[in-house]
Amino acid sequence: xxxxxxxxxxxxxxxxxxxxxxxxxxxxxxxxxxxxxxxxxxxxxxxxxxxxxxxxxxxxxxxxxxxxxxxxxxxxxxxxxxxxxxxxxxxxxxxxxxxxxxxxxxxxxxxxxxxxxxxxxxxxxxxxxxxxxxxxxxxxxxxxxxxxxxxxxxxxxxxxxxxxxxxxxxxxxxxxxxxxxxxxxxxxxxxxxxxxxxxxxxxxxxxxxxxxxxxxxxxxxxxxxxxxxxxxxxxxxxxxxxxxxxxxxxxxxxxxxxxxxxx
Amino acid sequence: xxxxxxxxxxxxxxxxxxxxxxxxxxxxxxxxxxxxxxxxxxxxxxxxxxxxxxxxxxxxxxxxxxxxxxxxxxxxxxxxxxxxxxxxxxxxxxxxxxxxxxxxxxxxxxxxxxxxxxxxxxxxxxxxxxxxxxxxxxxxxxxxxxxxxxxxxxxxxxx
Ligand SMILES: Cc1cc2nc3c(=O)[nH]c(=O)nc-3n(C[C@H](O)[C@H](O)[C@H](O)COP(=O)(O)OP(=O)(O)OC[C@H]3O[C@@H](n4cnc5c(N)ncnc54)[C@H](O)[C@@H]3O)c2cc1C
Ligand code: FES
Ligand code: FES
Numbered sequence: 533x534x535x536x537x538x539x540x541x542x543x544x545x546x547x548x549x550x551x552x553x554x555x556x557x558x559x560x561x562x563x564x565x566x567x568x569x570x571x572x573x574x575x576x577x578x579x580x581x582x583x584x585x586x587x588x589x590x591x592x593x594x595x596x597x598x599x600x601x602x603x604x605x606x607x608x609x610x611x612x613x614x615x616x617x618x619x620x621x622x623x624x625x626x627x628x629x630x631x632x633x634x635x636x637x638x639x640x641x642x643x644x645x646x647x648x649x650x651x652x653x654x655x656x657x658x659x660x661x662x663x664x665x666x667x668x669x670x671x672x673x674x675x676x677x678x679x680x681x682x683x684x685x686x687x688x689x690x691x692x693x694x695x696x697x698x699x700x701x702x703x704x705x706x707x708x709x710x711x712x713x714x715x716x717x718x719x720x721x722x723x724x725x726x727x728x729x730x731x732x733x734x735x736x737x738x739x740x741x742x743x744x745x746x747x748x749x750x751x752x753x754x755x756x757x758x759x760x761x762x763x764x765x766x767x768x769x770x771x772x773x774x775x776x777x778x779x780x781x782x783x784x785x786x787x788x789x790x791x792x793x794x795x
Numbered sequence: 796x797x798x799x800x801x802x803x804x805x806x807x808x809x810x811x812x813x814x815x816x817x818x819x820x821x822x823x824x825x826x827x828x829x830x831x832x833x834x835x836x837x838x839x840x841x842x843x844x845x846x847x848x849x850x851x852x853x854x855x856x857x858x859x860x861x862x863x864x865x866x867x868x869x870x871x872x873x874x875x876x877x878x879x880x881x882x883x884x885x886x887x888x889x890x891x892x893x894x895x896x897x898x899x900x901x902x903x904x905x906x907x908x909x910x911x912x913x914x915x916x917x918x919x920x921x922x923x924x925x926x927x928x929x930x931x932x933x934x935x936x937x938x939x940x941x942x943x944x945x946x947x948x949x950x951x952x953x954x
Contacts, residue, residue: 538796538813538859560860567816567855568837580813582860632926633906634843634852712838714925 534570537579544668544691547586551689554579559691561604561643564635589642589693594619598664598696603642611636620661622703622795626653626721629707631714642692648739649715650681650770655740656705656721657697659732664696680739700725702754706790707735708783710774718780720787722746722795724754731788736769736780746788756789798862802827803871811858818842818853821868829869829898833928840927841895843902844868850906852926869898872905880947881905881940890940892931903927904941905948913949917942 539550551557555578560566569575583589589604592615599619601610610616610627617624630636630644630653644654645665658665658674665672668691677685686692700723707719716735720743723730729750731743749758766781775783798811802825811820821827821844832854833841842854845867872879881904884890891897907915907923920941921934929937 534814535812536814538857540859540862560857563857563860564837564855567857568835571835580857584860632840633903633910633923634840634850634926635837637849637851638856 534576536570536577539579539581540585541581542585543587544693547581547583547691548668548689550579550581554581557581557689559583559646561640561646562606562638564631564639565643565647565649583642583691586691589691591694592616594699595696597699599623599699600694600696601641602694603640603645603692605641607631607636607639607641608633610641619699620697620703622705622721622723623657623661623697625794626657626705629653629705629709629714635714641695645677645695646684646686646692648678648682648684650737650739651710651713651715651717651735653705653707653716653719653734656716656719656732656734658695659740659742660721660723660730661697661700661703662723662725662730663698666693666696667691668693675742678740683739698723698725702795704791704794706787706794708787717775718783718787720784720791722750722788722791724750724795729754733764733784736764736784738770743784743788750792754792754795756792759785759788759792761785762788796859798859800858800861800863801865803867804865813857813859815858816854817844817856817858817861817866820858821853821866827868827870831895831898833895833899838926838928839896840899840903843899843906843927845902845905848909850902850909869901872901879905880951881908881944884944884947885937885940888936888940888943890932890937896927896929896931900924900927900929900937900941901944904944907941908945908948911945913945913952915942915945920945 541547557579558577590602607627663674703723705721707716719734731746734740764781766777769777771777799808831841833839837855844853
């Protein structure tokens with residue numbers, strides 16, 4: 533039988549100390565990655581530290597050219613939030629396409645970003661929107677934060693507090709979803725800023741990454757025509773039971789065109 | 796861990812092992828076996844319940860995470876002998892065959908009305924059922940049932 537202790541701290545400091553004193557501890561946010569992993573014995577923590585009651589991890593606010601979203605904000609909240617819709621409508625649409633309605637009622641932005649599943653959707657937005665990941669210990673630029681499959685810059689026990697997305701002139705996400713899991717077989721997030729275009733790709737490789745050739749082409753001409761025929765190098769991409777690297781390389785070009793059309 | 800919940804309108808305070816899933820508390824400890832377990836991967840929706848009126852998968856939530864909240868299961872929808880409009884619509888529209896997925900489908904239907912309103916169209920219903928699997932019906936009658944249930948919920952609300 534599974535067995536673990538459970539802590540319900542109310543502050544970041546208490547959460548950090550519950551984690552430090554909890555043996556093999558894990559934070560739990562929405563639990564929609566962690567609990568399936570515990571059920572299948574992929575994770576066997578001694579202690580779960582629940583972030584649901586920790587102050588300061590929720591809230592959505594625009595501050596200058598940044599849209600800040602608290603780590604514990606659910607996908608459903610982002611989907612329906614007026615501030616998000618006004619600042620970065622493409623981000624609200626991305627959230628609306630995660631999993632299914634019941635998953636969106638529980639899953640959180642912070643949970644996705646801490647987990648960094650190579651097929652998750654939000655990492656593409658965080659990277660393309662040049663976001664800042666703010667934690668209880670400091671902050672990271674998105675370019676430094678993601679470090680490959682399930683790997684991030686977070687230290688053991690570090691807590692994501694909120695994400696600050698840079699508000700673009702235009703942005704959109706397109707994903708080819710796996711029909712059963714809803715995760716991205718390939719997803720492409722395009723963001724146009726006054727000083728250039730950023731393009732991030734998820735699902736295709738071992739972790740989210742920027743697509744330099746697409747960024748260069750789109751920065752001079754933001755149109756599908758500018759990237760027509762552009763594909764990724766399939767040498768770096770995933771082959772699994774769902775799709776070959778070659779298929780993913782082609783799909784990335786198709787998703788890129790879709791994202792540009794939607795931006 | 797001492798946990799307090801309201802389940803189908805009744806207050807409950809009891810010791811719950813932290814690793815207990817909400818669905819395990821409901822089924823194994825409280826005998827509320829209307830909530831089903833159809834998968835091990837959080838994908839089928841047979842376990843959907845309402846927490847403070849919002850549909851969630853009770854197989855992917857610890858009972859202790861529901862502390863202080865109001866849980867509604869399929870057993871708690873009817874008022875005496877009067878079925879909830881969404882339940883009545885499933886019976887009317889023949890929205891089930893074996894019935895295994897039905898409790899989760901009814902909860903998903905109520906969730907769709909909460910988010911989309913009572914005039915939600917069939918296409919939206921089909922899309923929003925992406926987290927619910929049925930091995931029998933081919934979904935068409937489930938969609939019809941939810942559409943009819945939504946309208947009835949609208950009428951009840953206006954009555
Ligand atoms: C059926 C199903 C379909 C899904 N489909 C998709 C999909 O299409 N696209 C997609 O992107 N995702 C999908 N998901 C994943 C979903 O978005 C999860 O909710 C998400 O990956 C994790 O968020 P969570 O809040 O549930 O995190 P949890 O499961 O609670 O935690 C995940 C990990 O992050 C850590 N953590 C959580 N919050 C913090 C924090 N604030 N600071 C530090 N560490 C933290 C935890 O310790 C844990 O290791 C799906 C999940 C399911 C069950
Ligand atoms: S039993 Fe909960 S989703 Fe299948
Ligand atoms: S009616 Fe049998 S699984 Fe849906």
